[in-house]
Amino acid sequence: MKQILGFMVTAVILSVIGFMLGSYQTDVYRKVLLWVTLALSYNFLFGIAGQVAFSHFTFYGIGAYAIVILIFQVGLPLPLAILATVAICVVLALVVAIPATRLDGFYLALATLAFAQLFIVVLDEGGTVTGSAGGLANYRLPDVFGMQVSGPWYTVVIVLLMLATLAILWRLDRSYFGRACRAVRDDSEAAQAMGVNVARTKIIAYTITSALAGIAGMVYAFVDNTVNPPIFGLSNSFLLLFMVIVGGSGRHAGAIVGAVLLYLMPLVLSPIIGHHHALVFGVFMVAVVLFQPKGVIGIWDWLQARIGSKA
Amino acid sequence: MKDFLELTVGALASGCIYGLAALSYLLITRPTGIINFAVGEWSMLGAFGGFLLLSRFNLPYPVGIALILLGMFLIGWLTERLTVRPLVERGAPPLAPILALLGMLVVFREVVSLVFGPDPQPVPPAFGFGRLELGPVAGSYQSFFIIAVTLTVFAAVWYFFERTLAGKSFEAVAIDRRAASLMGINLRRVTAFAFAASAVVAGLAGILVAPNVSAHYLMGLPLAIQGFTALVIGGVGRVEGALLGGVILAFVEQLTVRYLPIPPGLAMGVPLVLLILFLLLRPTGLLRAREARA
Numbered sequence: 253m254k255q256i257l258g259f260m261v262t263a264v265i266l267s268v269i270g271f272m273l274g275s276y277q278t279d280v281y282r283k284v285l286l287w288v289t290l291a292l293s294y295n296f297l298f299g300i301a302g303q304v305a306f307s308h309f310t311f312y313g314i315g316a317y318a319i320v321i322l323i324f325q326v327g328l329p330l331p332l333a334i335l336a337t338v339a340i341c342v343v344l345a346l347v348v349a350i351p352a353t354r355l356d357g358f359y360l361a362l363a364t365l366a367f368a369q370l371f372i373v374v375l376d377e378g379g380t381v382t383g384s385a386g387g388l389a390n391y392r393l394p395d396v397f398g399m400q401v402s403g404p405w406y407t408v409v410i411v412l413l414m415l416a417t418l419a420i421l422w423r424l425d426r427s428y429f430g431r432a433c434r435a436v437r438d439d440s441e442a443a444q445a446m447g448v449n450v451a452r453t454k455i456i457a458y459t460i461t462s463a464l465a466g467i468a469g470m471v472y473a474f475v476d477n478t479v480n481p482p483i484f485g486l487s488n489s490f491l492l493l494f495m496v497i498v499g500g501s502g503r504h505a506g507a508i509v510g511a512v513l514l515y516l517m518p519l520v521l522s523p524i525i526g527h528h529h530a531l532v533f534g535v536f537m538v539a540v541v542l543f544q545p546k547g548v549i550g551i552w553d554w555l556q557a558r559i560g561s562k563a
Numbered sequence: 564m565k566d567f568l569e570l571t572v573g574a575l576a577s578g579c580i581y582g583l584a585a586l587s588y589l590l591i592t593r594p595t596g597i598i599n600f601a602v603g604e605w606s607m608l609g610a611f612g613g614f615l616l617l618s619r620f621n622l623p624y625p626v627g628i629a630l631i632l633l634g635m636f637l638i639g640w641l642t643e644r645l646t647v648r649p650l651v652e653r654g655a656p657p658l659a660p661i662l663a664l665l666g667m668l669v670v671f672r673e674v675v676s677l678v679f680g681p682d683p684q685p686v687p688p689a690f691g692f693g694r695l696e697l698g699p700v701a702g703s704y705q706s707f708f709i710i711a712v713t714l715t716v717f718a719a720v721w722y723f724f725e726r727t728l729a730g731k732s733f734e735a736v737a738i739d740r741r742a743a744s745l746m747g748i749n750l751r752r753v754t755a756f757a758f759a760a761s762a763v764v765a766g767l768a769g770i771l772v773a774p775n776v777s778a779h780y781l782m783g784l785p786l787a788i789q790g791f792t793a794l795v796i797g798g799v800g801r802v803e804g805a806l807l808g809g810v811i812l813a814f815v816e817q818l819t820v821r822y823l824p825i826p827p828g829l830a831m832g833v834p835l836v837l838l839i840l841f842l843l844l845r846p847t848g849l850l851r852a853r854e855a856r857a
Contacts, residue, residue, distance in 0.1 A: 361598075
């Protein structure tokens with residue numbers, strides 16, 4: 253009950269912020285929320301289930317492309333298109349997960365990297381369906397019951413998406429399934445011996461998180477009202493991984509902190525030091541792995557312990 | 564048939580480049596289990612070394628190459644010293660060095676883009692831009708040079724692993740780290756040398772391929788992907804596998820572009836499909852690692 257209240261208050265606060273921003277700020281705010289959403293689900297896949305997959309951002313792209321193609325090329329009404337997109341994401345995630353999760357360690361990373369590259373090749377060669385290299389643009393969200401959801405109200409949709417993702421992952425993490433995922437990550441043989449179905453746990457973790465990424469992509473499609481191959485390239489998959497690591501992998505708060513920090517860092521730094529911000533980013537990344545393996549959230553824990561021990 | 568022979572030398576040369584990139588992964592992965600995604604960036608550093616010493620300072624080719632390879636040796640050694648060793652000694656999880664190296668990838672790339680700018684820079688080939696014809700087989704001087712150098716490198720590495728004591732100590736570490744260390748093999752030295760050698764091989768691949776593609780700060784990623792595709796095809800267990808995988812990959816690429824009736828963009832997907840198929844159906848690659856011998 254208390255948690256539900258907490259989520260509702262957060263939803264109201266985050267939505268109200270959305271109504272107070274100018275157009276540039278709105279754009280940044282929406283993207284931060286979307287990155288947080290993605291980092292949360294990726295954190296579950298990478299940090300909690302321990303799967304180093306580079307396909308997460310690809311599912312974001314699949315969701316975005318699917319909804320646009322279904323509405324504007326196939327001509328489905330919006331509610332049906334949403335359902336179909338979710339179905340496509342779940343089915344595709346399953347199709348990838350069943351063979352891919354059999355691979356361990358960096359073989360999974362390589363296979364999903366290849367899948368991510370393959371997605372870009374398909375987008376580039378998709379002709380009029382995917383708009384090839386130029387992508388699809390000049391569309392806008394269809395009316396729902398004669399109403400156009402736009403401006404700050406669309407920001408509210410993103411806020412709800414982020415919180416719903418957090419709520420789902422929060423519940424999952426605290427369930428039998430979440431503990432099974434952590435057990436498989438730490439020692440799959442021991443988990444097997446304790447009666448955890450390792451293969452099924454891996455497949456479900458991959459499918460749920462990838463489908464969540466796809467749903468986030470579906471919402472993203474109407475933020476910039478354009479989808480094109482460079483957006484969904486490999487560099488963003490790596491960025492997502494960095495976000496989770498910098499924030500503190502395996503922790504929801506870590507994913508949120510990491511996503512906000514790394515998304516805002518270039519925006520803050522590039523007016524000051526220009527393109528050097530990318531170098532700062534790389535050095536920062538190495539420094540975190542070397543000196544703060546628990547991520548930025550680890551500093552917070554340390555501070556809390558210090559204050560706690562003094563009081 | 565003439566068409567096919569035309570293609571052979573070029574394909575072999577690119578296969579050799581992929582093979583060198585794969586060897587660069589293998590030299591690190593085999594003894595340490597670490598996959599170093601920064602291999603492509605090391606090649607880029609080699610290529611820019613070529614631009615600096617050969618194009619700008621006009622050093623003689625052998626001198627320039629020697630200096631670059633020495634520099635690569637130091638870069639590899641320093642990379643291990645600064646980012647990998649502290650993590651290994653602290654007993655960090657195996658993923659940590661891989662992530663640190665991923666961060667180093669960004670650092671290398673951005674340093675180069677800041678120093679040299681975003682434009683591609685020329686690197687001269689070893690013997691000018693001539694064309695050599697040996698009966699029906701023909702190709703550029705550089706292609707033949709690439710093939711010759713790569714074969715020499717692989718022969719030397721093969722000899723090192725199979726015939727020298729130092730090489731056997733690498734193989735021992737690859738088979739069983741703990742037992743090797745108990746036998747008095749210095750794990751630190753093996754790891755440091757593996758990184759240095761890997762950087763030298765990657766840098767060499769960069770210098771060799773640069774005359775065709777120019778030195779560019781984004782040239783690393785495609786090479787890194789082709790390198791590990793070659794590695795997966797050939798198998799991580801054997802040195803020859805890297806070369807075999809590289810050559811197979813290059814021929815598949817060239818043959819699909821030339822003969823398959825699909826648009827050239829889609830042909831770029833063929834190696835990726837090949838990679839996925841190999842990972843799923845034969846993750847050990849074509850050549851299996853030797854079993855530990857009694």
